[in-house]
Amino acid sequence: MAFTRPTGKHRRARSASIPAGAQLAGVATIAASGVASLAGPAFAAPDGAPRFQDTGLNQTIVVGDHVADGIDAQAASQEQAEAQEEAQEQARQDAAREAAATKRRAEAAEKKAKAEREARLRAAREAERKRLNTFVMPVAGSYVSTQYHASSGLWSSGSHTGIDFHAASGTPVHSVGSGTVVEAGWGGAYGNNVVIKMNDGTYTQYGHLSSLSVSVGQTVTPGQQIGLSGSSGNSTGPHLHFEARTGAEYGSDIDPISYLRSHGVKI
Structure with missing residues (x-):
């Protein structure tokens, strides 16, 4: 009996060759499916809650949110x-501006106060200058009882070299202006007398005083008391004998009334 050889078309089919990469992918797919199956119950969402697909990247997303929160x-x-x-810098700037403004206000106030002080000092100096240049009556509220150059045998020159002011004994007698005392004491017929060299270079004399309040070399101001009236020396009764002179010597007398009026005294 003859036997025939099988042809190729009757050969047993060869098993297909699977690439290694495909095998690994399959294993990964199976592993992922297994993990998903095992983890499914533990991470099952509550009824009605939205579900998300577990792709294996969820853990990475969670870590990324944490880092982002930290960065934020x-x-x-x-x-x-x-x-x-x-805010601190702004506060410092505000404080600096306020300090500068306060300093400016203080400086302005000090400048104003200084100006006011200087104005007061100028006013005071001007007032003092006027006061020192002011002349007053030698006896306040008095009047002339004997005129200048009145004739009488009571005077050695034959006429009155000054004027007499009515004044009871002990009445205050004042310097008529500013000057320096050049004589204070007994003056013969003038009794107790004071002679003052005035600041304008003229001289004034006050006679028949009962007492003196100044001494030689002393400076006096207008209205300053220099003694008390009386009747010392050649006198017929209490009064003040007042003379105005161009010099310290007897005989240099000038009209006392004109003298006082020329210095603003109403007499």
Whole structure:
């Protein structure tokens, strides 16, 4: 009996060759399916809650959110620190401006106060200058009882070299202006007398005083008391004998009334 050889078309089919990469992918797919199956019950969403597909990247997303939150917090903290620093700088600038404004106000107030003080001093000096240049009556509220150059045998020259002011004994007698005392004491017929060299170079004399209040070399001002009236020396009764002179010597007398009026005294 003859046997025939099988042809190729009757050969047993060869098993297909699977690439290694495909095998690994399959294993990964199986592993992933297994993990998903095992993890499914533990991470099952509550009834009605939205479900998400577990792709194996969820853990990575969670970590990324945490880092992002940290970055946001750090940025917020930095912004807050910058805001605080800006606020502090603004406060420092405001304080500096306020301090500068306060200093300017203080300087302005001091300048104003200084100007006012200087104005008061000028006014006081001017008032003092006027006062020192002012002439007054030798006896306040009095009147002339004997005129200048009145004729009588009571006077050695034959006429009155001054004027007499009515004054009871003990009445205050004042310097008519500013000057320096050049004589204070007994003056013969004038009794107790005071002679003052006035600041304008003229001289005034006050006679028949009961007492003296000044001494030689003393400076006096208008209205300053120099003694008390009386009747010392060649006198018929209490009064003040007043003379105005161009010099200290007897005989240089000038009209006392004209003298006082020329210096603003109403007499």
